[in-house]
Amino acid sequence: MDDKTLYARLLGLTPPWGIERVELKLAEGEVHLFVALPMNELWVCPECLERAPIHDHRERTWRHLDTFQYRTLLHARVPRLNCPNHGIKQIRVPWAEENSRFTALFEALAIEWMKQASISAVAERLHLTWDEAAGIQARAVRRGLARRQAEPVPYLGIDETSFQRRHRYVTVVSDLMRSRVLYVADERKRESLDGFWEAMTDEQLRAVEGVALDMWEPYIGAVTESIPRGGEKIVFDKFHVAKHLNDAVDKVRRSEHRALRTNGKEWLKGTKHDWLRNPARFSLAEWRRFLRLARRSDLKTARAWSLKEEFMRFWDYRYRGAADRHFRSWYNWAIRSRLEPIKRVGRMINRYYENIATYFRHPITNAAAEGINATIQRIKGMARGFRNPERFRMAIYFHCGGLDLCPSTTMFTQ
Ligand SMILES: [Zn+2]
Known part of the structure; x- marks a missing residue:
């Protein structure tokens, strides 16, 4: 087996994709893999699956899992098609999600590590910049949130948590039965929860049986206004x-x-x-x-x-x-x-x-919310505080959202 076939096997590449060239840059500690596509292949638009001619190619690079101690980079000239319905569209590659500069396997590894350690620790270990690592986390959260189904959530918990010493708060809505965070909003006002109610279907709102919260008027107002018969369902826990x-x-x-x-x-x-x-x-x-x-x-x-x-x-x-x-x-x-x-x-x-x-009537225990709160405190400690609420929100969703975070591609999944 030659090195091209070996790498193609390791990557799980299947025709028409194949490795054209392997370049070892031992001094830099890098392996460069060049993925090739047959020129005469017929392509279909990723949106409508109509056949479309190749418009041009884009040179792209993805970071992959290291090969032994070598940073491994995947290169490809990715065709862009001219779809009669959608105009210029880049075809999807099987090893990475759109717009990511990492292969799906690399992101999956970074995500697994980030469950255990801070973004800076993972960035350092994987030789990423902090922004790259935070980007992987944010993409994982967006992916997980998009995959969520509109299930009934009988018991909700609403609570505030500070993310800095100087009394800056976010509001956390959790699913008490499944111990997971459903929503994180800025501040602790009545309007803070608007986005949450909007994301719930009417059926979900009707299915809420009890809401545990503090005796805090803005939250009380939000619940009585948005949940049918909300006033009877509030439990000050x-x-x-x-x-x-x-x-x-x-x-x-x-x-x-x-x-x-x-x-x-x-x-x-x-x-x-x-x-x-x-x-x-x-x-x-x-x-x-x-x-x-x-x-x-x-x-x-x-x-x-x-x-x-x-x-x-x-x-x-x-x-x-x-x-x-x-x-x-x-x-x-x-x-x-x-x-x-x-x-x-x-x-x-x-x-x-x-x-x-x-x-x-609704014997809601706050054990779940307390458990989530303890995790949030640990996240804060791990990151040594958060500079902005957006980062804090991402971290809460990542660690407490019970989300399906890993990228899905057509490869690596057999
Ligand atoms: Zn199309």
């Missing part, structure tokens, strides 16, 4: 309610700590995370130590914490009636607590209570 309660406990702790300190008392020093932690995550020894502090009724922080923990039992009830009674008695306690941050959250919970209790 455990995760978000807990976050508000935790913030309130922390506010109480901070001001109490400041006051105690001026009297030389350091009781609350270094305890911040203990008050916010899920009790199930304590070791027995830690829990005993923490309880000595948490049971001191003279501490405002301890009372705020008890109120938070008491409210959290809401999600353990099996029946709405018992949960309602639990909430009423909790609310009376909260409102008389003389702890301003807790009273504020209590009033907010009271105002939105109907849609917290929708949990008993």
